[in-house]
Amino acid sequence: MHFLLSGLTLIFLDLTLAGDNALVIAMAVRSLPRRERRIGSAGGAAVAVILRVALTFLTTRLLTIEYVKMVGGLFILWIALKVLVDASEPPDSAPAPKRFYQAIWYIVVADLTMSIDNILAIAATSEGHLGLIIFGLGVSIPFVVFSSNLLADLMNRYPILIYLGAAILGKVGGAMILTDPLVVRMLHPSDTWLYITEGILAVGVVIAGRLICAARQRRANHVPVQ
Template identity: 50%
Template sequence: MHAAPGSLAQWLLAFLSIVFIDIVLAGDNAIAIALAARTLPKEKRLLAISLGAGVAVVLRIALTFVAGRILDVAYLKLAGGLMILWIAVKLLLDNTEEGDEPTAQARSVWRAIGLIVAADVSMSLDNVLAVAGASHGNLVLLLFGLGLSIPLVVFASNLLSALTEKYPLLVYFGAAILGKIGGELIMTDAAIERFVHPAPVLVWTVEIALALAVSAGPGLWRRRRA
């Protein structure tokens, strides 16, 4: 049975939309994964990235069936934003410890996978809804879109890990991006929007402030302790 031209065109459009969404959204997740894996010995990084991305996608598939209902639950995105901020600070501290071999050998693969999964799930509600919306209820397209994110994230994470090795200052830039994402989640939480009604300028201000705080705060705190 052949699909009607219109149906085929709609399917192709949905397919291309999902690919584009995955490419765009892979960057945010890849930053957290790259920073988490960077603390591992090189021979263990690909294993941690692959397992972390795989577990995260399985959780994304589960989230797909409830995301539309729970996204508007008060304080859910607020909690996710706070989680991202904590992960960003933790990853920055891990990646900027001084010494010959900071703590790379001491970082376990499972610890890195835990951070990867926590960061991915915290950032994935909107991502899941974007892919689910683009699939228009087509289960094959939906599973394809969620599955495609694995190789994209693995590739992007490995690339970013290599870049942070060559240019260590990128670690601070990555932490700032995670801080911005955390601020965005917090300011778009249903409870915040209901009680505060934040104007766009307030949202941007909070995002910038948290990006700066996450990227610069841990270093200042460490210096004060020293």
């Protein structure tokens, strides 16, 4: 009975986190062809889960390490900006294999950096039981893959969702940066400042992405005078 309750708790933890992770996957694979998108989302999620299982045993004090969440938050912000900029370019502007492996890389790194809290929760709930950890994480894979592919389809149909997704990632990145142990120790940010920073970065990522796209468009349209 205890095993069953622990397993259900792990599934709940993974599905709670799956929303943000599915969004990251959707943003990363959105520009890939449909077949590669499915392979990329499934492969990236699977690799991330395998690494998460290993990290659960190796990083019981991960949240106390300075810079880990800060670097992860900055990486999430970079993904949001890159997706916005890439959305303004023709789909064939980069070779497909390069984009495919880039998508896998983004998924794995972003999933791991966003899953730090989840890793510790899993370690505590599973009490070090490898079978429980694999069971809980494995059940969440189909949900993440399905929802990420659905989100990617919707983003291609309704481009405004790309901006919404980037704003959400900006918010997530801001929260990770402000909750890094180094930032907490030096600045002691209150909940109010946390919410303000999340809002600023959510809007700021979208504005920065638009400005970069506009600058690139001006350079592309500029014809030097002979």
